[in-house]
Amino acid sequence: MIIPIRCFTCGALIADKWSKFAERVAKGEDPAKVLDDLGVRRYCCRRMFLSHVDLIDIVIKYEVYTQ
């Protein structure tokens, strides 16, 4: 849905790095290199980025706001 705040395994903060990661990967950069640059070293945190699908962008279109 939306990037989890912390890594499921070690509890490190990851959410604040998501937008930069997504932006750079969308431009065609190698995800491994981007994660290295962002200082995400452990594989538990790296999979959080690699396996995440930001579904909220899709879901948000179907939400009709009614008062």
Add this chain to the structure above:
Amino acid sequence: MRSGACPLVVNVYYRVRERGGVRGVQAPSIAIQKLGENECSMVLKGVTPAVANALRRALMSDVPTLAIDEVVVVENSSVLFDEVLAHRLALIPLKVDVETYEALLSCFEEGRRDDCVASFTLEVEADRQMTVYSGHLKFAGFTGEFSSLAYAEVKPVSDIIPIVKLAPGQKVVLEAYAKMGTGKEHAKWQPVSAVAYKYYPKVTVLKRECGEECRKCAEVCPKGVLRWRGGALEVVEEKLEECAMCRACEEACPDVVRVSWDDTSFIFSIEGLGVLPVSKVVEVAMRRLLKRLDRLINTVEASLNALGGGRA
């Protein structure tokens, strides 16, 4: 070298030792190798694995911190349910200055956690598609007796943690209350992320002049601990601590290299979340550990005395 935590560890250890604990180990010491705001690596010497593990566990689950624990949702028309929103808010690490932390800590230790509450408000309405960030959380002061800490400010470690995305017209209005708690109750209160230790490695080259055939012992090492030069094998001292004790070298040349470890020395690495400086986290963990040891010793002594036999 800064080692503010050192006397405390020595203290813990000697108390154990005084009361008939561990024998045959040298006096404990800590050598800090790297100390940053959010990371620390150190070598802990002269302790048993039990002491090292007690420290690790205390760091992760016994150092109280602040985290959002109660959320009053006034309005939430976002795509996330109230409870998902509350959960995300709770996981945001909150930064406090050391002075305020001490006040909060003593409040927590006196068992009055509901009296030391930091409150926040969040009010965002989207006129176009937008992301609500942790930076939108507004600190609204402490409640109760802590309202006197007017200068103190509690804020998220980072201002760009996405909380939720809003479509045009959607709105989130809520109040959040942060309380003190420990990692054993919920991971949101953990002050550190990865805390790990390993034995101090001992790599011995049994046969230095081993010629061409042991070039592979050095090549096989993933961490570059061994070096092969001019037909001789040697240990690269400055890389020794990186040895993962994978024994790939031993496998490649069984009679040339021996990998073992010192089970009284530990290489500790601690990674903080930015909630408190790691040095402070270590100090509090030690203090809390010591208190628990005291309580244990006192209970044991009291029950022995009650039996009338004095010390066994």
